[in-house]
Amino acid sequence: MQWHGELQGGYLLRRYKRFLADVVLESGEEITVHCPNTGAMTGCAEPGSRVWLSRSANLKRKYSMTWELLETEAGATVCIHSALANGLVHEGLLAGRVADLAGYTQWQRERKLASGSRIDFYAPPTHGLPECYVEVKSVTLDCGKGLGAFPDAVSKRASKHIEELAELRQQGARVVLLFAVLHEGIQRVTAASHIDPGYARTLGEAVDAGLEVLAYKANISLEQMVLGASLPVCL
Structure with missing residues (x-):
């Protein structure tokens, strides 16, 4: 980018x-x-x-x-331009930089659900893989010692997105929450339970029900921003 x-x-x-x-x-x-x-x-x-x-x-x-x-x-x-996270991830998906989602070659942005909500990315079933929904969240909150967290403020909207992904998982789809880490000092990611305990609880329940949580770090320079290596997620 x-x-x-x-x-x-x-x-x-x-x-x-x-x-x-x-x-x-x-x-x-x-x-x-x-x-x-x-x-x-x-x-x-x-x-x-x-x-x-x-x-x-x-x-x-x-x-x-x-x-x-x-x-x-x-x-x-x-x-700090959080809206760029989706474009960054889209480039990464098309370039095959998201190894965890290898195998999917077609990605639709802003997939509309029956509820009227939209999920950031959708891939149809392919090569024996189930349809896949991906929601992206940008992470810039540095909690110290390389630990990043999301969200940085109470977010009912973010919790709703998790609930929608959980519903899609119940219907048989593969569902993924992808943290795009836009802070070069962050080396691992967690839910900010100290800021939004409701979100952390909802996320934990969704993970137990089959939600996958990934984190990928942006490599940032004054010329460009590129999706780089995966980071550990600590829930």
Whole structure:
């Protein structure tokens, strides 16, 4: 996944109103940028942090620049643009980088369910493999010592997605929750039971019923972001 043009560096002044952030560019100019992350961004929005921005070609946008990357105090690069996780995983699936899902060659995005909800990816039955549904969640919450967790705030929507996957499993489908780790300091992933115990409980029950949980780490640079190696999941 290539960035749209050369990223511009700066330093974070503050993030506010969920979708906005003030940044001072290397030139000294202070600007307001779009923050494409609705989560708590714990540990990823510290004032003074080094950040990188992309510029939109859409002249109608109120804020032309989007916050893409951040460098943590420990020196780890983080992609805070959570919506990019699905595109990253899609590229990885098509390129065969998700070894756990090898064998599936056709992937449909935003598969609509009978309930009206949508699951991020769907693959039809192929070569003796059952149909497969994959839901993607981005992980940036660093709990220390290389442990990452999801979610970073209470999320009823995330719990609902798990329940929908569990229902599909009961119908005979293969169901997968894939954590896309967008934080280079994270080496393993768990459910954030200290933040959302309901989600952790729902996830544990779904795993017992056959849900597969995978984690893959993004390799991030100022030129591109590529899905890399799998990481351990500790539930």
